[in-house]
Amino acid sequence: MKPFDVYPLIDVTPFKAAGSKIWDEQGIEYLDLYGGHAVISIGHSHPHFTNRIKNQLDHIAFYSNSVQIPIQSELASKLGEVSGYSEYDLFLCNSGAEANENALKLASFDTGKKGFISFTKGFHGRTAGAVALTDNPKIIAPFNEHDHVYILPFNDLEAVEKQLSQGNIAGVIVEGIQGVGGIQVPDAAFLSGLAKLTKQYNAKLILDEVQSGYARTGKFFAHQWVENLKPDLITIAKGMGNGYPIGGVLISPDFTASHGLLGTTFGGNHLACAAALAVLEVIESEQLEQKALENGEWIMKELSTIEGVTAVRGKGLMIGFDMDVPAAPVRSALIHEHKIFTGSSAGKNTIRLLPPLNIETSDLTLFLEKLKEVLKLQKSTA
Template identity: 70%
Template sequence: MLPFDVYPLIDVTPEKAKGSRIWDKDGNEYLDLYGGHAVISIGHSHPHYVQRITEQLEKMGFYSNSVKIPIQQELSQKLGEISGYEDYNLFLCNSGAEANENALKLASFVTGKAGFISFRGGFHGRTSGAVALTDNPKIVSPFNQGHEVHILPFGKMDEIHKLLAGGDIAGIIIEGIQGVNGIQVPDSTFLLELGESCKKHGAKLILDEVQSGYGRTGKFFAHQWTEGLRPDLITVAKGMGNGFPMGGVLIQPEIEASHGLLGTTFGGNHLACAAGLAVLEVIIAENLIANALDAGSYLLEELKKIEAIQEIRGKGLMIGFDLEREAGPVRSELVHRHKIFTGSAAGKNTIRLLPALNIEKKDLNIFLNCLHNVLELKEA
């Protein structure tokens, strides 16, 4: 039996990793500026992370959510303190798609409505409801098309008001910053209008912070760059576990649900919570949110100096930039000749950068020099 062929693979076989470095089976060293789709938030194999998980595994690796799990309470409290959402409740699950599914389910349950609004270029996952709200027909099957979904461009408030006034919309889901779509940042005024309109019409605003959360943009959540915005539900995953599969939904205290509505076998297990706590502890101890903002600002400014780059978008260490040519060959040169991992996006000319939050400027300079080299050769 072979793995099902679903991914276009880079011809590299990583065997170990530390910090922002990866080594392949032949001993070649790579600089990681993609973090496995924004998952590696505190660097590969961080000592505190390894210690936390090892110590927990030696005590207990797993038991179901049918018993009290104190480490869940510890994680929930720590996440509330750092994020500024101490009064919210936390449902723990296993992935970003699962987090979004549960947020959608909660919004529909408490409103008694079935319709949802999402946005062009958005990506919310590959499970049934999440993929129905994702703007990519290639991954939507006939089964997923049974949902009542309206996918709109950013800024179409007239149409949004009209749909909400119709009384059939349970909620609106929007990414704090669109990731797969090449790092598209929604306008703060637009976000505030969404929140106000949802409140007026009894719908729920869901902020998908799966990729843009956990300090990546220089705030704990990307939507916190918009002062006064208070979503009803916030979904998280990716950087939450630094590679350990976990996700969650932050739920406004006014939202209640009966026992049995939400559930999960593996979500919030002892090892996942140990990983999640380690991530938060390192973010605090090493001041990584500030570093994300500082390093990201530096990188954005340096990228602006490169003439072959047409447009740059992002905040902190969530950056996308468009080249004058297709990005695929450039990314291939970077990984195979210069040993640097970068990310692709929906746009064929776009490169995404999502490094660990503790990336150092000397590593960013290595990337910038190599990028100059590749682009200059291509020009020649």
């Protein structure tokens, strides 16, 4: 038996990692500016993170949600405190797609409706409901096609209200900042308008903060850049566990819980909660929201001055930039010749940067120097 060949693999085999650095089996060092799809939030092998997990392993690593698990309450309390959502409840699961599935289910249960709105260039996961709301026909199987899903133009409130007025919409799901779509930042007026319209038409607003959450944008959640915005449901994962699989849904006090409404075998296990607590503790103690904001503002300004870079978007350390050449050969040169990991996106000419939030400025400076070299060479050989 062999792994099912569904991933286009980079010819690198990571062997160990620390901070923003990765070493392969030959001991060659790489700079990680992608964090394994925005997962590595506090750096590889952070000592507080590894100690938290080791200590938990000395006690208990797993039991199902059929028993009392006090560390879940500890995590919920800490997350509420750090995020500013202490009045919300927390449902724990294992991934971003699963978080979105449960948020969709909650919205549908609560409203009694089955229609959902999402947006062009949006990505919400690969499970049944989440992929149906993702704007990529290539990954939607016939089984996942639904006549009650409406993918509308991003930042178009008029289109949203027109669909909501039909009375069949349970919820609207939108990313705090679109990640796979190329780091598309929603207008503040668009997000505020969604909150007002969903309330007006008895629908739920779901903020998908799977990639844009956890201090990445300089706020704990990207939607917190919009004043007084309080979604009905907020989905989280990726940076939540710094590599340990965990996801969750923050649920507003308007929802009523009942036994059996949602469920998961592995979600909220002891080891996952220990990992997630370690992440929150490091974000708080190392002031990573502020560090992400400062480094993000600086590198975006520097990127905008580089010849060949045509546009720069994002907030904090969630950055996308367009070039006047295709991204694939640029990324290939960066990884193979200069040993720097970067990320792709739906945009042919777009590169994503999603580094650990505690990355050093010197590492970002090195990346800028190598990017200039690569773009200059690309132009000279075009």
